[in-house]
Amino acid sequence: MVAPAAPVLYRRRWMPLVGASAAAPGAAIILLLVLVAALAPVIAPHDPNATDLANTLVGSTGSHPLGTDASGRDILSRLIFGARTSLLGPLLVVALSTLAGVPLGLLAGYKGGAVDGLLARAWDVLFAFPPLLLAIVIVATFGAGFWTATLAISVIYLPLLARVVRGVVLVEREKAYVDACKVQGFGGLRVSLQHVLPNVAPTIVAQATLNFGYALLDLAGLAFLGLGVQPPTADWGQMLSSGRDTLVLHSYYEVVAASIAIAVTVVAFNLLGDALSARAGRSR
Amino acid sequence: MTPPPLLEVRSVTTEVEIGDRHWPVVDGVSFTIGRGEVVGLVGESGSGKSMTARTILRLLRAEARTRGMILLDGVDLVSLTRRALRGVRARRIAMIFQDPRAHIDPLWTSGDHVTEGLRVNGGLSGAVARARARELLADVGILEAERVLGAYPGELSGGMLQRVMIAGALAAEPELLIADEPTTALDVTVQAEIVAIFDGLRRERELAMLFITHDLELASSLCDRVLVMYAGRVMEEQPTSALFSAPLHPYTAGLLEARPTLETKHVRLSVIPGRPPTPTDPPDGCPIHPRCAFVEPACISAVPPLRQLAGAAFSACRRTEEIRDRLRPEAMAGRG
Amino acid sequence: MAEPAPLLEVEGLEKTFRVRRAFSRLRGEVRAVRHVSFRVQQGGALGIVGESGSGKTTIARMLVGLEQPTGGRMVLEEEELSARPGRAERLKRARRLQIVFQDPYTSLDPHQSARRMLDEVQRVHFSRSRGERAARTDQLLEAVGLGRTEGGSLPRELSGGQRQRAAIARALAAEPKILVLDEAVSALDVSIQAQILNLLADLRSDFRLTYILISHDLAVVRQVADDVLVMYRGRAVEVGPVETILSAPLHPYTQRLLDSVPRPGIVLPRRPATLEAEDTGCLFRQRCPYAFDRCVVEPDLIHVERVHAARCWLVDRGAGAAVSVPEVEAHK
Numbered sequence: 001m002v003a004p005a006a007p008v009l010y011r012r013r014w015m016p017l018v019g020a021s022a023a024a025p026g027a028a029i030i031l032l033l034v035l036v037a038a039l040a041p042v043i044a045p046h047d048p049n050a051t052d053l054a055n056t057l058v059g060s061t062g063s064h065p066l067g068t069d070a071s072g073r074d075i076l077s078r079l080i081f082g083a084r085t086s087l088l089g090p091l092l093v094v095a096l097s098t099l100a101g102v103p104l105g106l107l108a109g110y111k112g113g114a115v116d117g118l119l120a121r122a123w124d125v126l127f128a129f130p131p132l133l134l135a136i137v138i139v140a141t142f143g144a145g146f147w148t149a150t151l152a153i154s155v156i157y158l159p160l161l162a163r164v165v166r167g168v169v170l171v172e173r174e175k176a177y178v179d180a181c182k183v184q185g186f187g188g189l190r191v192s193l194q195h196v197l198p199n200v201a202p203t204i205v206a207q208a209t210l211n212f213g214y215a216l217l218d219l220a221g222l223a224f225l226g227l228g229v230q231p232p233t234a235d236w237g238q239m240l241s242s243g244r245d246t247l248v249l250h251s252y253y254e255v256v257a258a259s260i261a262i263a264v265t266v267v268a269f270n271l272l273g274d275a276l277s278a279r280a281g282r283s284r
Numbered sequence: 285m286t287p288p289p290l291l292e293v294r295s296v297t298t299e300v301e302i303g304d305r306h307w308p309v310v311d312g313v314s315f316t317i318g319r320g321e322v323v324g325l326v327g328e329s330g331s332g333k334s335m336t337a338r339t340i341l342r343l344l345r346a347e348a349r350t351r352g353m354i355l356l357d358g359v360d361l362v363s364l365t366r367r368a369l370r371g372v373r374a375r376r377i378a379m380i381f382q383d384p385r386a387h388i389d390p391l392w393t394s395g396d397h398v399t400e401g402l403r404v405n406g407g408l409s410g411a412v413a414r415a416r417a418r419e420l421l422a423d424v425g426i427l428e429a430e431r432v433l434g435a436y437p438g439e440l441s442g443g444m445l446q447r448v449m450i451a452g453a454l455a456a457e458p459e460l461l462i463a464d465e466p467t468t469a470l471d472v473t474v475q476a477e478i479v480a481i482f483d484g485l486r487r488e489r490e491l492a493m494l495f496i497t498h499d500l501e502l503a504s505s506l507c508d509r510v511l512v513m514y515a516g517r518v519m520e521e522q523p524t525s526a527l528f529s530a531p532l533h534p535y536t537a538g539l540l541e542a543r544p545t546l547e548t549k550h551v552r553l554s555v556i557p558g559r560p561p562t563p564t565d566p567p568d569g570c571p572i573h574p575r576c577a578f579v580e581p582a583c584i585s586a587v588p589p590l591r592q593l594a595g596a597a598f599s600a601c602r603r604t605e606e607i608r609d610r611l612r613p614e615a616m617a618g619r620g
Numbered sequence: 621m622a623e624p625a626p627l628l629e630v631e632g633l634e635k636t637f638r639v640r641r642a643f644s645r646l647r648g649e650v651r652a653v654r655h656v657s658f659r660v661q662q663g664g665a666l667g668i669v670g671e672s673g674s675g676k677t678t679i680a681r682m683l684v685g686l687e688q689p690t691g692g693r694m695v696l697e698e699e700e701l702s703a704r705p706g707r708a709e710r711l712k713r714a715r716r717l718q719i720v721f722q723d724p725y726t727s728l729d730p731h732q733s734a735r736r737m738l739d740e741v742q743r744v745h746f747s748r749s750r751g752e753r754a755a756r757t758d759q760l761l762e763a764v765g766l767g768r769t770e771g772g773s774l775p776r777e778l779s780g781g782q783r784q785r786a787a788i789a790r791a792l793a794a795e796p797k798i799l800v801l802d803e804a805v806s807a808l809d810v811s812i813q814a815q816i817l818n819l820l821a822d823l824r825s826d827f828r829l830t831y832i833l834i835s836h837d838l839a840v841v842r843q844v845a846d847d848v849l850v851m852y853r854g855r856a857v858e859v860g861p862v863e864t865i866l867s868a869p870l871h872p873y874t875q876r877l878l879d880s881v882p883r884p885g886i887v888l889p890r891r892p893a894t895l896e897a898e899d900t901g902c903l904f905r906q907r908c909p910y911a912f913d914r915c916v917v918e919p920d921l922i923h924v925e926r927v928h929a930a931r932c933w934l935v936d937r938g939a940g941a942a943v944s945v946p947e948v949e950a951h952k
Contacts, residue, residue, distance in 0.1 A: 176727035180787070183684045184741055184794060185714035187707060194740075198731045328809035329780075425892045432895070442672070444893050471671035472836055476880035476888050483887040498809065504884035528884050542814035544843035546866055546881060552821070553814040553843070559779050560809075 022278065026271030033265060037083035046074035048081040048234040057251045067253040069239075070246050071232075078234040079257050085146060085235040086265070089228075090215035092150045097157035098208050102197075104158070105165025110173060110192040116166070123159035131156045132221060139227045146235075149228035153218050157211055164207045168200040202280035210273035213266035220262050236261050288358070289316035290492050291340070291460055296352035296362075298332075298339045300563070306349060307563040309335045311516035313352075314590070317460065320490035322482070324503030324524070327513035328539075330560045333496045336513070337462050340494070341379055342369060356460075374405040378453035382465035384445040388437045394448040395433030401455045420451040424481050443474035450481065454489075461485075462494045467502070479506050500539055504528055509596065512536045515561055515571035518590050521598040530612055532599035534578050537611040570602070578607050626659040627697060627830055628683075628798060633657070634691030635678050652678045654854040655692065660798070660847075665824070665831035667845030667862065669838065669877070674851035676834045680802045683832065684719045685710060697797075715745060718791035722803035724783035728775040734761065734786040735771045741793040756793075763826065764789045765819060781812035785819070792827060801833045805840060817843055838881055842866055847927075850874050853903045856921065860928035870930035872908045902932070910934060 036043060045063065052072030059067050066075040108119040126134075138152035172178065173196065181191045222228035223237025224244070231238060236258040243254030296313050299306040310332045317323045327333040338344055340354055340361065354361040356376060361369065381387045388397050398420060399413040408416065414433070421429040424447040437445055446466060453461060463482070467475035483506060485491050497503050503510050504524050511521045512535065520533040531537045538556040558575040561567055567574055569584040576583070580603070588602045601607075635653040653675040660666045670676045681687040683694065685705055694701040696716055702709050721727040729737065738757040742748055748756070761771045764785040775783055784804065791799055801820070805813045817840065824831060833844050841848060841862065848865045850858040850873065858871040869875050879888060891907075898906055901916040908915070914933045921929040922936050929935075 176721040176723055177729045179686055180719070180721065180727055180790065181729075182686060182710070183714060183717075183719050184744065184790075185707075185711035186744060190744075195729050195731070199729070328811065425890055427892045428895055440895075444895070447893060472838075473671060473876055473880045476882070477891050477893070479882070480888050480890040484890055499882065500810070501882040501884070505882040505886055525884060539810055542811050544814075544817065544839040546839050546842055546878070549843055549862075553818055555814045555818060556811040557815075559781065559812070 023272055023275035026268045026273075026275065029264065029268035030272065033083055033087060033268070036080055037087050040081045040084060044074075044077035044080040046077040048073060048077040049232050050074070057246060057249060059251075060253070066257050067251070069242060069254050070251075075239075075253050075257055078239060079236070079261055081234040082236045082239060082258070082261070085229050085233060086216065086220070086237065086261070089146065089150050089153075089219045090212045093154045093157055093215040093219070094208050094212050096151075096154040097161050097211065098204070100154075101158045101161030102165055102204060105162035106169055106192050106197060108162065109166040109169025110188065110196060112170075112173075119162070119166075123163060126156070126159045132218065135218065135222060136225070136227060139222065144227045144230060146229045146233070149219055149222045153215055153222070156218075157215060161204075161207060161211065165200065165204055168203045169196055172196050172200055202276065206273055206276035206280045209269055209276055213269035213273070216262060216266055216269075287319065290319045290321075290357065291317040291494075292353075292355040293336075293340065294353040294355065296336070296339060296350065296354060298335055298344065298351075299349045300335075300345070301347040302564050305564075306347075308566075309516050309563050310339055312590075313513075313516070313518055315511055315518065315521060317492050317494060319459070319492055320486055321509070322486055322493040322495055322507045324507030324510040325494060325496045325513060326498065326500050326503045326510055328498055328560060330515070330562070331513040332516035333498075333513050334464055335516075337379070337464050337494060337496055340462065341373060341377060343379075374401065375456050376458055377460045377462065378456060378458040379462040379464065380446070380449045380453050380466050382468050384442065384449045384469075385437060388445065388449065390437050393434055393436055394440065394445075398433070398448065398452045398455055401452065405456060416455070417451070420454055421448070423454065423485070424448075424451045425477070426451075441474075442470050443477065446470060446474075446478060447481070450478075450485075454485070457489075458491070460492045460494065462496070464496045465498070466495075468497070468499075475502070482506055500528075501543070512539070515566065516563070517571060517587075517600060518598070519572070519600045521590075521596075523596055526597065528613075530608065532593065532597060532604045532608055532611065533601045534576050534607070534611060535572050537613075538575075538577075540613060570600070578603055578610075624661065625698060627662040627664075628660040628832075629695040630659070630679075630683075630692070631657045631695070632692035633679065633682065633689055633694065635675070635682060635687060636690045651854050653682070653689075656849075656851070656854075656856045657692075658849050658856070658859065660830055660832060662797070663824075663828060663830055664847065665833060665845045667833045667835060667841035667848045668851060669835060669841055669848055670851035671836055671877075673853055675854040676851050677802060679851075680719065680800050680832070680834050683798075683800055684717050685713055686719075711745070714794050714796070716796050717798045717800065718794050718796040719800040719802060720784070720787050720791050720804040722806055724780045724787065724807060727787050728783055728790075730775055733772050733774055734766060734789060737786070737790055738793045741790060745794055760789045760793055763792070763823065765815075779812075780808055781815060784808065784816055788816075788819070788823070792823070796829075798830045798832060801831060801835075801844075803834055803836070806835065806837065813840075820844065838866060838877060850877070853897070855903055855931065857904065857932070858930040859921065860925075864928055870924060870928070870935050871904075871932045872910055872934070873904050874930075876907070 050073060052068065054072065055068050056070055056072045057068060058064055064074050064076065066079065069075055104119060108116040135152040135156055138155065139148050142148045178191060178196065181195055219228055220237030220240060223235055224240045226241055229235035229238045231242060239254050239258035243258060247255060293313060293315050296310060297308050298310040299308050313336055315323065325333045325336060339350055342361065350362055352362065356372065361372060395414065395417055398417040402408045402413040402416055403410065417433060418429040421432060426432050426447055432440065432444065432448065467478050470478065482493060486493060495503060495507055507524055509521065509523050510527050512519045512533065514535055520531065520536045522532065527536065528540065531540060541554045542556060544550065544553060556575050561571060569586055570588050573579045573583045583602060588600050590598050590600045592598050593604065633653055633656045637650040637652055639648055639650055656679065658666065668676045668679060678687060682689050688703050701713065705713060735757055738760055739753050742753045742756060766782060766785050766789065770778060770782055778786065805816050808816060823829060831844065833841060835841050845862045848860060848862050849856055850865065850871065852873050858865060858869060858874045865874060866878065869878060894906060902918050905911040905915040919931050919933050921931050923929040924935055
């Protein structure tokens with residue numbers, strides 16, 4: 001490859017950050033959702049917690065485009081406010097599992113040997129449990145709620161991410177430039193953090209993005225079971241739970257609205273994550 | 285009167301998709317291969333030699349476009365249907381590649397690999413195919429045929445595996461064998477053995493070969509004629525000994541000069557300055573003009589065509605007649 | 621007349637790999653390097669020649685500390701190099717022995733430009749100010765023929781030849797005495813190879829380096845090396861000055877290597893391929909056209925002159941060989 005002229009240089013270096021056409025749809029939707037969550041007090045037509053027992057389970061009307069729930073609260077407003085916890089929860093899960101999982105995966109992959117063996121055994125134990133069941137056990141032990149549910153799912157995702165990191169680190173470690181660093185006398189810390197990590201980062205970012213969607217599903221599942229976000233807080237998973245009870249009474253709005261919101265978000269993160277994965281794969 | 289050639293490549297151009305445009309990687313290439321003839325295609329990376337080989341068998345990605353004609357016994361391969369092309373690939377032209385491990389299924393034994401063609405295309409029964417496979421392995425110099433037939437690729441060395449690949453390619457009794465850098469990944473003693481096999485095969489079976497390599501000396505040991513490629517074009521074509529003793533193109537002369545030799549240590553190796561162009565950034569006029577010591581303004585204004593000089597010699601240099609004496613190795617040695 | 625003490629002395633170097641594989645017919649142990657000894661003088665250039673399985677790359681890796689020898693010793697400037705170097709020793713070794721790898725496409729950190737890489741090496745090894753480091757970086761880039769733009773580019777924007785120049789600059793940045801070149805030009809096109817070989821010659825005198833060149837290409841060895849060590853299946857089979865070895869070799873394997881170099885119009889006779897090789901006696905005897913009964917016992921390196929030795933009974937007049945070395949010469 002011939003070195004390109006100087007202006008092109010800068011464009012090439014920033015390319016990983018700018019969205020390619022494949023990443024744009026997912027990224028756009030996510031941006032929209034974040035805006036909705038942030039501007040909820042401004043956008044929502046009603047107070048999400050304002051009950052109105054005279055107008056329960058009302059269908060779509062002018063002031064309640066998505067109707068009301070069993071306590072007369074506006075579903076649209078609850079949907080909008082629900083974006084907050086429904087986005088915050090997975091964000092925390094991804095942040096915690098990545099912050100803890102990356103160092104562990106890096107350690108296991110780079111050091112190998114006994115350290116890897118030990119960590120691998122530990123993860124295998126965690127993997128042996130069906131994830132949601134494990135989360136239920138944790139939550140049941142420590143009490144239901146947003147924070148315990150988030151922590152429980154984070155614990156489950158930690159080995160998942162660590163394994164992915166370990167895998168890419170194992171591959172990267174064999175490359176000649178890592179040998180060159182060793183011959184230069186660089187210590188393990190410098191090599192793994194300043195040389196290996198930046199080169200495996202795209203894969204980690206891609207996986208973390210995908211995990212966001214999965215975490216949302218898991219958290220929604222816990223909320224649906226009544227083990228996550230507790231009423232009266234507006235949350236999509238929680239709305240699935242309370243909406244389920246009213247399904248019998250032919251009031252679908254709550255369940256359908258929450259389901260669509262969850263689905264759209266998960267798809268958006270999958271789109272973005274897939275695009276990032278493809279980009280990470282190409283740059284290797 | 286010379287018999288018609290087995291393969292005739294006429295002004296073939298292959299364009300591939302890079303970014304959002306199509307760029308030529310093989311540009312107006314023409315040559316012929318007669319029955320039993322070994323023709324060498326030599327070039328550095330990016331010269332288009334491998335792409336030329338793939339174009340002949342149409343082993344290109346869907347987005348690639350090919351123009352020109354490739355005549356096998358008068359039949360144009362470029363315009364064949366996929367079905368007819370499969371027949372050609374199965375029976376008339378065979379190809380072997382640089383890295384045998386990448387082209388043999390590691391979960392199949394060598395026996396499976398060699399007999400596959402015999403069974404599927406030749407319709408031979410298992411036992412008959414196996415017997416034939418043993419013969420083929422013997423042809424490529426494998427003595428312990430039974431053991432090798434039962435071995436998996438992972439258990440065989442690179443040289444042994446390449447012999448198995450050749451045996452597999454010969455199974456269909458092709459008329460033309462295209463070998464794309466078949467020895468690049470092998471040790472030099474193994475390379476010599478493989479070259480010996482090719483030489484024997486062409487004598488015994490009148491097998492024509494297109495031998496692709498970046499190693500000029502290697503081409504010189506096996507090939508009757510050599511074509512030198514650069515930036516998708518043919519720069520020079522001559523019978524082997526003439527190419528080495530009296531190259532017609534400055535690029536060929538430069539390549540010959542740039543090689544270190546066994547006999548002496550050079551104070552300084554003469555270099556061809558600069559780098560080959562990328563397909564997306566072709567120079568004007570003659571593609572090598574930015575690096576050529578004999579460049580003149582006329583070299584930049586138009587692409588010099590490949591001209592036939594006396595006999596079987598072709599050169600794409602405008603100034604060949606004028607500078608050919610200065611291109612001789614003895615003369616070149618005196619230069620920087 | 622006493623010779624000056626060698627810069628590097630390697631004695632009885634051994635490396636045995638244990639192969640632990642479940643579904644394979646491979647044996648349990650691979651003796652990659654078997655009792656190899658050699659010396660390199662300051663400013664000299666030793667070429668280690670061999671094919672795959674010869675152990676030459678393993679030797680290179682042991683010299684720079686990427687593999688640990690299972691036997692023997694390496695002595696650099698009269699100080700023994702530890703088989704299991706600690707952190708401090710690795711840093712010290714880095715200032716004396718550096719390596720340039722074969723593949724320019726994986727030997728540079730894809731995330732680092734040459735400038736940043738050279739700066740990092742200096743920060744680790746030297747206590748220089750930022751200005752001093754930058755000045756030195758400029759010097760190094762110029763010495764290897766990289767311009768400003770290339771120095772600031774990421775590896776993926778550089779050609780193979782440019783990357784290899786960057787790799788050489790990185791090695792030089794540590795200011796080593798010895799540069800190990802592990803097939804450093806093998807992956808380059810002919811025209812680029814010539815440029816890099818010229819560069820290496822210049823650097824050798826400018827920086828007063830000592831080279832250990834690992835290569836399978838005899839012509840490259842001829843161009844770069846003063847002395848040659850020929851390796852076969854982990855053993856040193858011939859050692860001597862480069863002109864002698866490449867024009868009048870003693871060992872049949874060296875002869876085979878030379879014969880195998882492609883020449884216009886000359887094709888060797890066909891030779892059959894064998895699956896397994898003997899591990900007792902002379903390791904080459906299965907493929908050797910001159911093997912006789914004595915070859916079931918492996919010879920030592922027998923000296924013909926002080927500087928030229930071969931591990932072959934043919935060299936030993938009294939060994940009872942059917943042919944002698946002069947007759948081997950005549951056979952050629």
